[in-house]
Amino acid sequence: MDNKISSAKLEKYFNLTEKALVEVKKNIIKGKETESKEIIDMVENYVSDAHHFKSKDDWVNAFAALNYAHGWLDSGVRLKIFDVHDNKLFTVC
Secondary structure, three states: OOOOOOOOHHHHHHHHHHHHHHHHHHEEEEHHHHHHHHHHHHHHHHHHHHHHHHHHHHHHHHHHHHHHHHHHHHHHOOOOOOOOOOOOOOOHH
């Protein structure tokens, strides 16, 4: 089992999370703007933290921050705040 965070793995998750963030921003369900703003702000903060950790060569915390960010995105999808259907970017029903 690979329990190391490689540069390639970290970049993969940066790309995945940042692409998912772009998608949710384009697909906010009408009437859910307040909730979406809170989620998007949290995701942007975690992605920013991930970049900070990466710049300090702290890949473990960078990876953790990306996972938190993506968790927020998935929760917004599951709570029907965002109307997305890409099961490669999100945990969708």
